[in-house]
Amino acid sequence: MKQVKIFGRFVKDGIRVATHGNTTYHIWMGTLTLLMLAATYAYSIQIQEGLIVTGMNDRISWGLYISNFTFLVGVAAAAVMLILPTYILKDVDFKQAVLIGEGLAVAALLMCLAFVVIDLGGPARAWHLIPVIGYFNFPNSLLAWDVIVLNGYLILNVTIPFYILFCHYKGIEPKKSIYLPGVFLSVFWAVGIHLVTAFLYAGLPARPFWNSSLLGPRFLASAFAAGPALIILILGFVRKHSDFKVSDNALQKIALIVTVAAQINLVMLFSELFKEFYAPTHHSQSATYLFFGLEGKGSLVPWIWTGITFNVIATIMLTVHFIRGNFRLLKLACGLLFVGIWIEKGLGLIVPGFIPGPWGKVVEYSPSWIEILITLGVWAFGAFVFTALAKVTIAIETGKLRYKNASEMLAS
Amino acid sequence: MNKKMSRRGAFSAITKGLLVGAGMAQTACSLTSDENDRTDSQMKWEEYFKKNYRLMTDPEKSSTVQRLTSLYERRTGKHVNIGTEGAEENVLYGYAFNISKCKGYMDCVNACVKENNQDRSTQMQYIRIHEIENGQINFEGADDSFYHEVPAAGHFYLGTQCYHCENPPCVDVCPVGATWQEEDGIVVIDYDWCIGCRYCMAACPYDGRRFNWKKPEVPEPEVNLVQHYLGNRLRKKGVMEKCTFCIQRSRKGKNPACVEACPTGARTFGNLLDPKSQIRWVLENKKVFRLKEDLGTEPKFWYYMD
Numbered sequence: 001m002k003q004v005k006i007f008g009r010f011v012k013d014g015i016r017v018a019t020h021g022n023t024t025y026h027i028w029m030g031t032l033t034l035l036m037l038a039a040t041y042a043y044s045i046q047i048q049e050g051l052i053v054t055g056m057n058d059r060i061s062w063g064l065y066i067s068n069f070t071f072l073v074g075v076a077a078a079a080v081m082l083i084l085p086t087y088i089l090k091d092v093d094f095k096q097a098v099l100i101g102e103g104l105a106v107a108a109l110l111m112c113l114a115f116v117v118i119d120l121g122g123p124a125r126a127w128h129l130i131p132v133i134g135y136f137n138f139p140n141s142l143l144a145w146d147v148i149v150l151n152g153y154l155i156l157n158v159t160i161p162f163y164i165l166f167c168h169y170k171g172i173e174p175k176k177s178i179y180l181p182g183v184f185l186s187v188f189w190a191v192g193i194h195l196v197t198a199f200l201y202a203g204l205p206a207r208p209f210w211n212s213s214l215l216g217p218r219f220l221a222s223a224f225a226a227g228p229a230l231i232i233l234i235l236g237f238v239r240k241h242s243d244f245k246v247s248d249n250a251l252q253k254i255a256l257i258v259t260v261a262a263q264i265n266l267v268m269l270f271s272e273l274f275k276e277f278y279a280p281t282h283h284s285q286s287a288t289y290l291f292f293g294l295e296g297k298g299s300l301v302p303w304i305w306t307g308i309t310f311n312v313i314a315t316i317m318l319t320v321h322f323i324r325g326n327f328r329l330l331k332l333a334c335g336l337l338f339v340g341i342w343i344e345k346g347l348g349l350i351v352p353g354f355i356p357g358p359w360g361k362v363v364e365y366s367p368s369w370i371e372i373l374i375t376l377g378v379w380a381f382g383a384f385v386f387t388a389l390a391k392v393t394i395a396i397e398t399g400k401l402r403y404k405n406a407s408e409m410l411a412s
Numbered sequence: 413m414n415k416k417m418s419r420r421g422a423f424s425a426i427t428k429g430l431l432v433g434a435g436m437a438q439t440a441c442s443l444t445s446d447e448n449d450r451t452d453s454q455m456k457w458e459e460y461f462k463k464n465y466r467l468m469t470d471p472e473k474s475s476t477v478q479r480l481t482s483l484y485e486r487r488t489g490k491h492v493n494i495g496t497e498g499a500e501e502n503v504l505y506g507y508a509f510n511i512s513k514c515k516g517y518m519d520c521v522n523a524c525v526k527e528n529n530q531d532r533s534t535q536m537q538y539i540r541i542h543e544i545e546n547g548q549i550n551f552e553g554a555d556d557s558f559y560h561e562v563p564a565a566g567h568f569y570l571g572t573q574c575y576h577c578e579n580p581p582c583v584d585v586c587p588v589g590a591t592w593q594e595e596d597g598i599v600v601i602d603y604d605w606c607i608g609c610r611y612c613m614a615a616c617p618y619d620g621r622r623f624n625w626k627k628p629e630v631p632e633p634e635v636n637l638v639q640h641y642l643g644n645r646l647r648k649k650g651v652m653e654k655c656t657f658c659i660q661r662s663r664k665g666k667n668p669a670c671v672e673a674c675p676t677g678a679r680t681f682g683n684l685l686d687p688k689s690q691i692r693w694v695l696e697n698k699k700v701f702r703l704k705e706d707l708g709t710e711p712k713f714w715y716y717m718d
Contacts, residue, residue, distance in 0.1 A: 050649040051608075052534070052626035061613045061623060121608015121623065121650025128464070128588040128607055135464045135589040135605070143587035143611050205707045206581060206617035285552075358619040359542060359572060360551035 006403055010169055017395045018388040029387065032380040039377015042370045043118065051121060054371040059363040060354040062119070064371050067346035068378070069115035071226070072108045073150070073197045074219060074345065078227015079105035079157065080190035081257050087183040093250040099164065099393045100238065101231055105157040107386035112150055114378045142200040149193045156186040165396050170403050194219050207353040209286035218268045219345070224261035226341040228254050229334035234390075236331055244394045248327075255330055259318040262337055266315050269308070269344075290352040295362045300351060307343030310336040452486060455479045464589060465602040465641065477641065484646075488632060495640045497663040499595035505657050505712065506597070506684040508694040509571055512718040513678035516541050516562035516569035523673030527658060528644040529636050531628035538622065538655040539573045539670060571678075572703070573670075574599060574620035574655040575711030582612035582621060591652070597684075597712055598657050600642040608650040617707050621654045657681065684712070 021029075046053050056063045082101035085091040117123050128134040129147060138144040160182045167174035198219040201210035232254050239246040276287040288294055293301050314337035323329045356362045367375075395401035462468070462476050477494045484492045521539045530536040542554040546566050554570075563569065576599050583591050583599060590605040591612055613621045627649040639645040640660035647653050658668035662681070666672075671679040682691035694700065698716035705711075 050624070050626040057625065058536075058613075058622055061610045116609075119609065121610070121652075122606065122648075124460075125605070125607045128590070128605055135467070137587050137589040140584045141587045141611070143585065143609065147587065200611075204581070204585075204615050206615055282552075353614070356552070358617050359540065359556060360554055361556060 006170060007166070009403060010166060013169075013401055014392045017392050017401060021391070025391075029384065032384040032387075035380035036377050036384065039374045039380070042373040042377070045370055046118075046374065047123075051119075053368060055365050055367045056371075057363070059357050059361060060351060060365040062350050062354070063365055064347065064367040064375050065115045065119040067350040068375055069112050069119070070197060070201075070350060071342050071346045072112045072115070072382075073194055074223030074341075075227045075230060076105045076108035076112065076150075076153065076157075077190045077194040077220075077223045078231070080187050081224055081228050082231065082254070083183060083190075084187055085253070087180065088187065091253070093247055093253055096244065096246050096397065097231065097235055097250050097254065099161050099397065100234060100390055102157050102161040103386055103389040103393055104227075104231060104234065106154065106161075106389060107382040109150060109154045109157065110385055111378050111382040113154075114381060115375075118374060118378065142196060142203055145196045146193075146200055149189065149196050153186065153189050153193050156182055156189060160186065161393070165393060168396050169401065191220065194223050201349075201353065206358065207286075208283035209353045210349075212272070214268055214272060218265065218272075221261050221265040221268060222341045222345050225258050225265050226338050226345075228258045228261070229337045232258065232334045233331060233338070236327065238390065238394065242394050243398045243400075251327070251330070252325070255318065255324050255334075258334065258337065259315075259324065262311070262315040262318055265341070266311065269311070285356050286352040289355045289362065290348060294356065297362050297364050299364050299366060300348065303343060304348045307340045307348055310340030311344065314340060452483070455483055459483075459604070462604065464605045466589070466592060473641070480645070490632075490635075490637065492635075492637045492639060492645075494645050495638075495643075495660055495663070497640065499598070500663070501595075502683075502685050503596040504684045505576065505662060506682065506691045506695075506714070507576075507657070507712065508680040508691055508698075508700065508714045508716060510678040510680070510718065511568060511570055511715055513676040514541070514569040514571060514674075515676055516543060516558070516564075516567075517675055518562075519673045519675055520571065520670035520679065523669040524655070524658075526634065527636055527661070527669035528656075529628075529630050529639075529646055530622075530653075531624060531626075531647075532631065532634075533629040534625060536622050536624075536628070536653075538620075539571055540619065542570045542572065543567050544570060570715065572618060572620075573713075574616075575618050575702075575709070575713035576655075576657060578710035578712060579708060581615040581617065581707075581709060585611045585615040587611065594642075596663075598642075598659055598662070599654075600656055600659065601652050601654065602642070603645070603647050603651045603653065606651040608652065610652070612652060617704050617709065618711070621652055624649050624651055624653065 054063060054065075079098075079101040082094055082098045086094040086098040117126060120126060129136060129144075131138075136144055136147075138148070160179050163179050164174045195216045198216040201207070202212060202215040205211050232251055235246045235251060235254075238244050273287075273291075276284040280288065285294060289298065290300050290304050292298065314333045317323045317329060317333035318337070323333065351365050355364070392401070459476065459479055463472065465473070468476070473496050477496060480494055481492055484490065518541060521537050521541065524530070524538050525532070525536070528538065530538070540556040542551065542556045543558045543562075543564060544550070544554045544567060546568060549570075558564070576593075576597055578597070580593060580599050583593055587609060588605060588607055590607070591599065591601045593599050608623070610623055613623060624647055628647050630646070635646070636644055638660060640656075640663070643656045643659035658666075658670075661668060667681050671681045680690050680694050682689035684691060684695075686692065694716065695714060698718075700714040700716045702711050702714055
């Protein structure tokens with residue numbers, strides 16, 4: 001009974017911390033709420049009219065939603081790059097960062113699930129996916145696998161930090177025997193979510209652009225570059241604007257992870273480009289469309305070259321020690337890398353899979369305003385969830401939020 | 413158990429307001445009907461919670477058909493006949509297409525649209541007729557949306573549609589098992605079970621599948637009232653559909669509408685297991701080939717030339 005009472009207090013305190021802050025905080029959360037509301041309106045139109053209000057059609061049947069979904073699975077998976085050193089290699093430097101990383105994973109996963117549901121033609125029938133009461137085509141469908149791994153990873157990333165934070169809230173040390181098994185599982189699970197998502201595409205011989213054995217490894221490399229890059233940006237912000245201590249050493253270690261992952265990602269990119277363009281076959285047409293345009297159509301050409309340029313510049317910057325060591329330049333490099341990978345692994349990966357079509361038709365795709373608005377809304381939703389989670393986490397980890405003195409803290 | 417919790421978590425997160433009102437419009441408990449007809453909403457409710465067609469018992473099948481017929485009758489005053497005929501034994505359907513004979517008249521396409529109640533507003537068509545320049549079978553230069561007098565000089569015509577593959581990639585990928593291959597080889601979709609994720613569309617190497625991007629519209633007098641549950645019955649917004657070899661016709665021993673409509677005799681349909689069928693004659697006496705055989709999908713759709 002006492003635990004339930006403490007839990008009730010924990011939730012109440014958490015909500016109070018998440019809803020209180022300075023003006024900037026309220027402006028930030030207010031803007032996000034506004035975006036979410038706008039997206040809700042856009043989504044209501046989509047529900048009413050159908051997916052016809054998007055830029056998608058029978059020729060290009062996946063677009064901005066699935067692109068963002070794919071990218072965000074990578075961001076979610078990247079939490080493992082903090083979990084592994086903290087809990088398993090017992091690197092103290094990462095200790096503060098890891099809870100933030102897990103919060104980011106939760107937000108990213110919720111966004112993933114949102115994007116998938118928003119992309120459905122019949123969201124009201126989504127219950128058909130629930131095993132037993134629905135019809136779950138497991139293990140045949142990779143999408144069924146994805147449902148399992150994403151939800152499983154979400155549970156892991158909610159429960160582990162919750163347990164640790166709840167213990168800290170009560171002022172006791174969390175027991176390793178309770179959370180370590182989950183931590184070990186989540187390390188493998190993180191690799192799993194991204195491989196499964198890659199296999200979802202790689203398993204389609206109908207789309208030669210995706211049907212590559214390199215897709216899985218490349219997904220991992222780009223995820224372990226983009227995800228931790230975002231974490232660096234967030235930690236940089238957090239330590240500047242709160243009492244949360246993140247050492248330079250920790251940031252530099254994460255930067256090293258980003259650097260290596262970005263380098264490997266580039267090596268894989270070049271090896272893909274070599275294969276597609278040294279001896280181009282019929283199957284290289286999608287890549288030709290993406291990088292150079294096909295039949296006079298090439299709306300993605302400037303887009304992908306922007307992404308590649310960002311990737312290359314960021315990787316060079318990260319590789320040079322004194323640039324990586326300079327926190328300002330590091331942030332710039334991380335920002336470039338994050339956007340570069342979002343371009344390359346989002347629209348740059350999904351759309352060319354459909355171009356040319358199975359019978360050679362080149363039809364281009366551009367997202368509609370409704371699609372863009374809904375996408376922005378989902379990102380705002382992710383940012384909202386993450387901000388709230390991070391604020392509570394920081395309050396607990398800096399010792400400001402404790403079960404005993406919680407009421408005093410709020411009074412002051 | 414974990415599964416259930418996580419879904420709930422996912423949903424509550426996503427739906428915060430998103431589905432309010434909007435999602436409900438799609439569900440059976442929608443209050444959009446102007447008359448407060450309790451039987452109507454009761455039926456819609458039951459329709460919403462019905463099972464995957466493959467798991468239904470015969471009585472369940474007939475009660476859903478009853479509901480669908482009566483809902484349609486209430487709406488339009490017309491009686492619709494929705495069949496549930498299953499596959500017959502020793503029947504495996506196959507199709508052959510004579511490239512030499514096709515002249516691109518598109519009569520097959522029009523007949524298909526009428527027979528199968530396809531959405532007129534987006535001009536959905538199951539069949540694509542590709543106009544290809546002589547001297548190649550290369551789809552890179554093919555045009556499937558030509559609009560001029562046919563046959564065009566120096567070109568030939570080739571039709572594609574769902575090939576009803578023996579090893580269909582679309583069936584494997586469906587997360588909810590809303591599409592499957594029947595005993596007679598026809599790949600079908602349960603329109604009421606499909607959630608509209610369009611994974612099957614990405615998996616099909618032959619552009620055989622179509623999606624209802626909006627609420628399909630068929631002018632009331634043009635609705636074909638002779639239907640099959642897995643065939644040409646009216647679809648809704650947000651679900652997949654495709655060629656079913658006109659299951660409502662073929663299971664009654666008739667030819668699909670496209671075969672019947674073709675003015676040049678380019679199309680042959682029949683039972684591959686019947687040695688006396690026309691399709692068997694074609695396969696045995698013509699040099700036939702299939703498209704994208706390297707993918708191992710084993711289409712039951714052959715091409716040949718005279």
